[in-house]
Amino acid sequence: MREQAGAGAVLGRPHIADALVTRGVVDSREEAFATLLSSRGPYYVPHHAPDAVQAVRLVVEAGGVPVMAHPLARQRGRVVDDEVIEAMADAGLAGLEVDHRDNDESARSHLRALAARLDLLVTGSSDYHGAGKPNRLGEHTTDPESLERIERLATGTVAVR
Incomplete structure (x- = not known):
């Protein structure tokens, strides 16, 4: 590997x-x-993951800016209900990844409305992991205003330029 x-x-x-x-x-x-790397595959080993709301609190306590990646990416399996996103927002969630290849226009529209209602940032992502996936680096980006807001909200580190 x-x-x-x-x-x-x-x-x-x-x-x-x-x-x-x-x-x-x-x-x-x-x-x-x-097949083999799926959570339904024969070699899957379950692991403990923190509760989503608790994870948001931990990121905020560490000075980070929590943004939820692909909440409605149905191609990946489970999606996250609006009620969970609302609870995460109450705990300090700062944004939602909206512009992602797995979100069709209906999902993007829904997520933009939800983000507006909850005063969350809207981000984009190519979800690029190398040439072996169809995702292309920079195919979806975060607008500069949202990036600036993320940088202002962060208290744990100094932005590297």
């Missing part, structure tokens, strides 16, 4: 998928994620 990731990189599921392709176990990254 180190060959796929490169020196010093943190290994993740995309690297495991690439290694499975290289070894001929699967034909593509998509197949790896749909």
